[in-house]
């Protein structure tokens with residue numbers, strides 16, 4: 233029997249293997265990964281420093297341990313370079329692999345920073361354990377970090393680095409952090425919480441180039457101003473890895489397009505996690521991929537489920553200014569109403585009385601996230 237082949241050993245790939253094994257102990261599973269195949273929780277990458285955890289402490293299991301727990305063959309350091317849907321085989325840099333059914337759990341790539349200058353090798357992006365190990369090695373003995381981007385990941389790293397004694401400067405094109413997810417007062421509250429932790433903000437600017445300056449670098453902004461740092465962390469966003477699927481003739485849009493059974497335009501190929509687009513939604517977070525893993529495990533076991541998502545608030549890991557966000561769906565009409573309370577901030581996105589479509593809770597109000605989430609419509613009913 234040709235195996236179920238999963239490409240990717242992130243939370244999506246391993247999550248699916250775990251859910252599938254709950255239903256089927258026998259069908260062979262092969263998992264192929266370009267990295268070392270360690271089992272780890274990626275969200276820990278942006279708070280490990282202040283928790284005193286080294287990169288090697290973040291792996292819960294090696295690929296070998298995961299292989300025996302899951303009764304799976306795991307091919308590590310193996311990159312898939314092409315998919316042949318007609319022949320049901322994969323081309324890898326270590327030879328060919330046949331599949332019966334194929335799951336793409338390929339994740340997302342950091343968006344290229346596009347900066348020029350002689351010190352671009354001092355710009356890091358952290359999207360997996362290997363990236364994080366490189367970043368931590370480069371950070372050894374260094375004090376000053378410039379961060380590009382004040383989105384979720386940029387803010388979390390800013391908090392983590394500042395809380396562990398680094399001088400952090402964040403360059404962000406928007407007028408406040410997370411401007412696409414939260415209204416201005418909530419973003420400003422987050423910015424001031426992080427500023428109290430020592431973070432310096434440069435709103436309304438982008439970086440153009442990075443040049444060597446003494447032992448460190450100088451980041452040159454669009455107004456010609458300079459930020460001196462030891463290294464630069466780029467956190468300007470991620471985009472789904474769609475290249476392999478596209479080259480194989482599968483339908484892709486912002487992500488690899490799948491139906492509500494996670495099936496691509498090829499009936500034997502599925503996609504999930506950060507690389508997948510379900511009903512127009514690319515949701516690069518843990519909760520959606522766990523729902524996908526349960527649904528796809530059932531599909532692969534012969535059932536006919538249909539994926540649904542409840543409202544899924546995201547906890548932003550910025551203890552200097554606690555925040556939970558559940559942004560409204562893209563493009564809906566409505567307005568933010570912001571209330572300051574004794575404990576923090578409550579922002580409701582409404583399109584009429586009693587019609588909550590999104591929220592953001594700051595400070596001590598984050599404890600109410602479950603009550604607020606219950607009032608939201610499902611993300612995918």
Ligand SMILES: Cc1cc2nc3c(=O)[nH]c(=O)nc-3n(C[C@H](O)[C@H](O)[C@H](O)COP(=O)(O)OP(=O)(O)OC[C@H]3O[C@@H](n4cnc5c(N)ncnc54)[C@H](O)[C@@H]3O)c2cc1C
Nearest residue numbers: 240241242243244266274275312338339505506516517518
């Ligand atoms: C710093 C950080 C903090 C985060 N914090 C949170 C949080 O607090 N809460 C939350 O919900 N989400 C958070 N996220 C997002 C969340 O971690 C991701 O949505 C999730 O981990 C994605 O898992 P994945 O398996 O889809 O992708 P990945 O973990 O990126 O896995 C992709 C896998 O595919 C493999 N691969 C790719 N291409 C090939 C190829 N051609 N051949 C072979 N293998 C290949 C890779 O080697 C890798 O194993 C965070 C993300 C980051 C970066």
